Amino acid sequence: MTRIGIPRALLYYQYLPMWKVFFEHLGAEVVISSPTTQAMLTGGSARVVADTCLPVKVFLGHVLSLADECDLIFVPAVRSLEEKVYNCSKFLGLPDMTKAVIPESPPILETDIDISRGKNQLYREIYRLGRHFTRNPLKVKQAGLTAWQAHLDYRELMFDHKLTHIEATEKICGIPAEKPRTAVEDPASARTTIALVGHPYLICDEFINHRLIYRLEQAGNRVLTPEMITTKELESAIIRLTGGAYWTYEEEVVGAGGYFLQNEADGVIGIMAFGCGPDSLMMDTVRRHSARTKGVPFMCLTIEEHTAEAGVITRLEAFTDMIQRKKRRET
Amino acid sequence: MEAYLGIDVGSVTTKLAALDENDELMAHVYQPTRGQPIEMVQRGLEQIKEQLPADVDICGVATTGSARYLAGVIVNADLVKNEITSHxxxxxxxxxxxxxxxxxxxxxxxxxxxxxxxxxxxxxxTVCAAGTGSFLDHQALRLNMTIEEFSQRAMDSQSAVRIAGRCTVFAESDMVHKQQVGHKIEDILYGLCQALVRNYINNIALGKEIKSPIAFQGGVAFNQAIVKAFKEELGAEVIVPRHHELMGAIGVALLVHEEMVNNKKSKFTGFQVSEAKYRTSSFECKSCTNLCEIAQISTNGQTLARWGGRCDMWERMPAEETR
Structure with missing residues (x-):
């Protein structure tokens, strides 16, 4: 059986159930890298030029960790998911970059997702991917449909039950969430609600975000994330803020920011990687909107490689204090 | 006599403030940290004890500042608070x-x-310390003057020169250049103050609505030239509280007073901690591949606290189990 490695980084969080179902339907075995560790980050950082962003370094570290565990490594290039909406160049060139900096890795199983080239092109791409495993096009079609259904179920589970990507992946694929080692107070008893906005590869990776969700929950907050909100709501928030998306995955930042500044949350924390081009524009849109509308408080955390957590902790404590004292005053 | 003690251990200075039951300042200490937070807390306690009446009863003790957790362990603080809430x-x-x-x-x-x-x-x-007190200290040192002289000289400036304030490295090369082409030192100094203020307004205060009354706190408020530059830049009155350098310590003392209601007993270790011997050490945890640097503090062979891990394994470990 062919073993396909999937790095637990970047788009993993959005699409794992879909990918896993697709490959398993075609008779392959899926191997997922373990949660991010310092060794992975160090390994990934050593391979790239200095300007590369933290999430890509982490991704490459995951690829390195899978090198001896599988026969192929799945690295998709997501070019576009909508016409005239653009993705970061790092996502466009991910397979090529991986091959260039990790020449010793097992062969890279690439795919090009480019919706702007039409549906037929997408179907052709899926067949091309399936051909690695079977010559029977019907089997590939069946795998594709089942995978798409798995994706829809995954999304619905997150909207309906207000689950994070990690919690939903645990339910659907049985991949255990990394549990904090001490029990968190019952989130339902929380006094205040803090919404996180940003890409899942930052919000869900406890290693690079210094256990952000856990810390917020320990401080007595309920935590909401963008995937808990329906696509419709997020899209209408983008239209309200900017008139329409320019960047792929803009709903995770501008959409969620626009939504949470007005609904459900007592405070919003944006999280972005240092040096991220698209996020520097998108996060600023959210910040400006928050200043203009005088909605709930907004704070942006920029994360980089440093291991000293004091800066993050002080900001989180001050932010939590601020909204909890405000709430206490109001009630 | 009741008193509430606030301790603010910053990166550069350590501040202690004791408030009475009416929240009036009874005694205070302000001294450089010199990279030795533990010793400075101990010495600060010793000094503040001398200022306080002999029958004083510490009803609450709290810590703030970047070494708040470390200081909190030494005095067994009733409250550990971040600097924002305290100020x-x-x-x-x-x-x-x-x-x-x-x-x-x-x-x-x-x-x-x-x-x-x-x-x-x-x-x-953000991570960069451009435009903070350390930078002004460094420049004063480079020009071989005390920070007080720096402040006075800058106040004498007639026409300030423009210095790049975005980054301290650029600011320094700009200053050197201006000084080598013959600008007066006071004009360069005041230009630096303006650069620092401009940098503050464009970075930290970006997008924030600055409304009067405005209070200016922290050690840098000692520098009259910075105060003047802030007034000019904001076009508004800037109030410098009498104890601006102690505001963090006073704030956390107020917070612990608020906290210690219903006859709650303070956990304060007592002033004798200034004689105790503390030992700090660190090691690399090898339980997983993250290899976290764990720091620990101990006294008399007993570990008081550990931190620095990505998980809380070491923080939760019973204190008796020393390594």
Whole structure:
């Protein structure tokens, strides 16, 4: 059986159930890298030029960790998911970059997702991917449909039950969430609600975000994330803020920011990687909107490689204090 | 006699403030940290004890500042609070009407926006310490003058020169260049003050609505030239509280007073901690591949606390189990 490695980084969080179902339907075995560790980050950082962003370094570290565990490594290039909406160049060139900096890795199983080239092109791409495993096009079609259904179920589970990507992946694929080692107070008893906005590869990776969700929950907050909100709501928030998306995955930042500044949350924390081009524009849109509308408080955390957590902790404590004292005053 | 003790251990200075039951300042200590937070807390306690009446009863002790957790372990603090909440609390107790607090310390600077007596927004500098007290200290040292002289000389400036304030490295090369082409030193110094203020307004205060009354707290407020530059840049009055350098310590003392209601007993170790011997050490945890650096503090062979891990394995480990 062919073993396909999937790095637990970047788009993993959005699409794992879909990918896993697709490959398993075609008779392959899926191997997922373990949660991010310092060794992975160090390994990934050593391979790239200095300007590369933290999430890509982490991704490459995951690829390195899978090198001896599988026969192929799945690295998709997501070019576009909508016409005239653009993705970061790092996502466009991910397979090529991986091959260039990790020449010793097992062969890279690439795919090009480019919706702007039409549906037929997408179907052709899926067949091309399936051909690695079977010559029977019907089997590939069946795998594709089942995978798409798995994706829809995954999304619905997150909207309906207000689950994070990690919690939903645990339910659907049985991949255990990394549990904090001490029990968190019952989130339902929380006094205040803090919404996180940003890409899942930052919000869900406890290693690079210094256990952000856990810390917020320990401080007595309920935590909401963008995937808990329906696509419709997020899209209408983008239209309200900017008139329409320019960047792929803009709903995770501008959409969620626009939504949470007005609904459900007592405070919003944006999280972005240092040096991220698209996020520097998108996060600023959210910040400006928050200043203009005088909605709930907004704070942006920029994360980089440093291991000293004091800066993050002080900001989180001050932010939590601020909204909890405000709430206490109001009630 | 009741007293509430606030300890603010910053990167550059250590501050202690004792308040009586009416929240009046009874005694205070202000001294450089010199990279030895533990010794400075011990020495500060010794000094403040001498200022306080012999029958004083410490009913609450709290810590703040970047070494708040470490200091909290030494005195067994009843409350450990971040600097933002502490500074805002102190500002509000002196000026209930305050709407903006500017605070510049040794290594970081912050802005706190207050509306109707409650913090509604804040901003902090990022990793870079450009435009904080350490930078001014460094420049004063380079020009071979004390920070007091720096302040006086800058106040004499007639026409300030423009210095790049975005980054301290650029600022320094700009200053050197201006000095080599013959600009007067006071004009360069005041130009630096303006650059620092401009940098603060464009970075930390970006997008924040700065409304009067404005309070300016922290050690850098000693520098009259910076105060003047802030007034000019903001076009508004800037109030410097009498104890601006102690506001963090005062704020956290106020907070612990608030906390210690219903005859709650303080956990304060007592002033004798200034004689105790503390030992800090660190090691690399090898339980997983993260290889976290764990720091620990111990006294008489007993570990008081550990931190620094990505998980809380070491923090939770019973204190008796020393390594």
């Amino acid at each position: 805002a609390t102190a500002a509000l107790s002196y000026f209930p009407e305050v709407q903006t607090v500017l605070e510049i310390g040794g290594q970081d600077s912050k802005i706190i926006i207050i509306r109707d007596g409650i913090v509604t927004d804040f901003g902090m500098n």
